[in-house]
Amino acid sequence: MTPPEETGIGITAEAPCAPPAVSLCITTMRHRPEFLRTASARRQGAGGFLVQARCRNDGKPGVQVGFTASKKIGNAVFRNRAKRRLREIARAVLPQLAQPGWDYVLVARPGVTVDRPFAQLLTDLETALRAIHAPRA
Template sequence: MRHLGRVAAGERIAHAGSLWGPVCVIETEMPEVLTKRADFLAANKGLRNAKPGFVLLTRPNDGQGIRYGVTVTKKIGNAVVRNRMKRRFRELLRAALPDKGLPGHDHVLIGRAGGVTRDFHLMAHELDQALARAGEGKGDPARGRRPRRGKRSGS
């Protein structure tokens, strides 16, 4: 029986036979994906950890397990660039969250301009650092409210 890679926490190994011999299948309990806008807005009120390629938002979700979401704005680039960045972020989160994710929390990665060209292994290390800081309850200071653009009230 062959097994490539290591078995992470929360994984089960199922053995099945085939015509060519025994097969080892790893069943991983994957975190749930955030799809509702309200969940993303709620995560924005939680802890914020900024890195050069992304911003990690974490917030408790009332015991719904580990959930994650990815968002990339049009400022980053065209659809091809944004989709590539989202694929990279999803893979980073799938690798890191089962071991290092915060239980009972929502995790949201927001793409930044350097995230597309940044080295994947460097971003994985930075995600580990951001998750460790979030686990300690530490985050970056609040940015404050941005001034509104457009019409001014008053004078």
Template structure:
């Protein structure tokens, strides 16, 4: 669906591309338990707001980025868990198309008293640095 001020070609009245129509590779969401448990055997980085697990999929499997989100009951009640997962989804939506690598699975795990309460800029910085560490950009 395109916003009302955008025509079907993806440009707005000014002639620039509409942000709603810009489409980078959107990550596929992990839904099956076996994908989460497989990713748990891969690399992991713990940051102040969340934990990121990464696993490179074997050759021959589908390409693209896949991402999963999880928050245990330790994070809080359903409202707190959902808020934490919404923030993790937004962080992944912003950062993974830029720094994520095709053929990898990423799992973001929310942390108690941190994911829902840290400033959003801090979560973005944490995600950037976690992906740099996971992909070997810096140690």
């Protein structure tokens, strides 16, 4: 058995025995300028959070994702819980609905992201991504 390969934000797949779980390379944003560039582009509100997205147009096929929870969310325990929940919905939804060459930032909402049922958060992200990538009139 070969060791697992890293395929994105914590998603691993056995190689070469099994096909990769994700065909899209998803990386996490680490630096403030990346977040700021994404914040200046498209925004789509969802029930439990806000999604900011932008097309990079740099020819790189991967997807970048970032997570933000301000002090309005609460103390460190609540901010960390909100970001953990956002990371999990990103792992579940982005491989199917994200488009290559795009950056996404998920921004937690006070009093909602932590308390909203997980299934509704998944639905919120799916709806928001479809709205972001819908053809503009």
